[in-house]
Amino acid sequence: MRSRQSILEMFATFLQFEAERFNGWVYDAKLRRSIQNLLLQIPQTQNSENFWAIYWHKAWQTQPNSLALGHLSAYLQETCYWSVQRTIPQFSSLQSSLSDCFQIAISEVPKILKGCDPNQKASLKSYSAVAFGNIIRDALRQKQEIDFCNDWALLLKLSRKRLQEALQNAGVTDEIIACYLLAWKCFTDGYILGKSPGVRKLQKPDQETWETITQLYNRECLTLNPPGTECNGETLEKWLVFCAKQVRAYLYPVVSSLNLPKLGQAEGELQDDLPDNTHESLLTSIIAEEEAETQKNQQTEIHNLLISALGKLTPQSQQLLQLYYQQGLTQQQIAQQQQIQQYQVSRQLAKARESLLLAISKWSQEKMHISPTSNVVKYISAVLEEWLQNYFRNLESHSSKEK
Numbered sequence: 001m002r003s004r005q006s007i008l009e010m011f012a013t014f015l016q017f018e019a020e021r022f023n024g025w026v027y028d029a030k031l032r033r034s035i036q037n038l039l040l041q042i043p044q045t046q047n048s049e050n051f052w053a054i055y056w057h058k059a060w061q062t063q064p065n066s067l068a069l070g071h072l073s074a075y076l077q078e079t080c081y082w083s084v085q086r087t088i089p090q091f092s093s094l095q096s097s098l099s100d101c102f103q104i105a106i107s108e109v110p111k112i113l114k115g116c117d118p119n120q121k122a123s124l125k126s127y128s129a130v131a132f133g134n135i136i137r138d139a140l141r142q143k144q145e146i147d148f149c150n151d152w153a154l155l156l157k158l159s160r161k162r163l164q165e166a167l168q169n170a171g172v173t174d175e176i177i178a179c180y181l182l183a184w185k186c187f188t189d190g191y192i193l194g195k196s197p198g199v200r201k202l203q204k205p206d207q208e209t210w211e212t213i214t215q216l217y218n219r220e221c222l223t224l225n226p227p228g229t230e231c232n233g234e235t236l237e238k239w240l241v242f243c244a245k246q247v248r249a250y251l252y253p254v255v256s257s258l259n260l261p262k263l264g265q266a267e268g269e270l271q272d273d274l275p276d277n278t279h280e281s282l283l284t285s286i287i288a289e290e291e292a293e294t295q296k297n298q299q300t301e302i303h304n305l306l307i308s309a310l311g312k313l314t315p316q317s318q319q320l321l322q323l324y325y326q327q328g329l330t331q332q333q334i335a336q337q338q339q340i341q342q343y344q345v346s347r348q349l350a351k352a353r354e355s356l357l358l359a360i361s362k363w364s365q366e367k368m369h370i371s372p373t374s375n376v377v378k379y380i381s382a383v384l385e386e387w388l389q390n391y392f393r394n395l396e397s398h399s400s401k402e403k
Helices: 029-039 049-062 068-075 077-090 098-106 109-115 124-148 151-157 160-169 174-190 207-223 233-251 280-289 292-311 315-326 331-338 342-367 374-402
Strands: 013-018 021-027
Touching: 013 068, 013 077, 013 098, 021 029, 029 068, 049 068, 049 109, 049 124, 068 077, 068 109, 068 124, 077 098, 077 124, 098 124, 109 124, 124 374, 151 174, 151 233, 160 174, 160 233, 174 207, 174 233, 207 233, 292 342, 292 374, 315 331, 315 342, 315 374, 331 342, 342 374
Parallel strands: none
Antiparallel strands: 013 021
């Protein structure tokens, strides 16, 4: 993949796939005009990637539906792509394609923006690198679990709260939800398990079971507020199949993109309707807050600190980090190459990261007077992950040039 170099590219282009492979960067015309106009308003010294990431993040916090979301979605394209590339090999028998996983992750940009604190030292890019990986893993695990369950097994595994949330998300009224929840409760109470509870592929209830479920429902429906009416087994079956369908849609929603074409129109995308409400006062505020020199010095200190801490690791730990970050091998591939178990690779990598994390935490506490709370440790961990990727990637570039 060709990395984007200019600010214009970083905040106005989107990744294009072809046959599940990277096929280049495509400009969005509206975003391009937006960033071009703003670039004329600031000094060249302030024209940095981090400056614009902070600027658009603060703009999004003020107006979530503005062009800021488009600029930040463009900015995080590369981070999302590499997170997908690193996460997919962790799953076997995966039906979702690379582009599917990419769309799943990139659609959660608003959630990432909400969780990222710009006042912390971790950049938006480093925070999102960790967040995208978690989003993809959660989505894939969830999808695999749903795909392997038929409707009846899924309903038996559900909690009442999750079913209620799914029905509310589908726009079902409270009165009907009460009936569906009662039907679900009677189904779970009346279903006679013919197999082990751990088996996912459970059979559809037989006629005798449906009669038991129907009797339970008709006996308890009068306790609803307002009271419900009696139903037969066919109606209850339709209700429960509908519930299962809404749960699947809720747990694994269809991903929509801002680049989808407008309905009924030959030209234009959904993103074109996002208002551009950028205020000059916000730009002035960001410029005033930018402390480029101080931040650069801090980044240099952290860089030197981590190189020193890296040198203190055992040769084996350094080799594992190199194989993982520089050569991009999976833990399974490293285990095969080193002729050790995968859990040993995982344990040694975690131990090496912990040593480096401890070094940064100690520096932050002594130099920046930042207490190592859980949130701080989370952000420091994100900074470390970004540094390791960049450090070993640069080593690989230098090695290629020397050859």
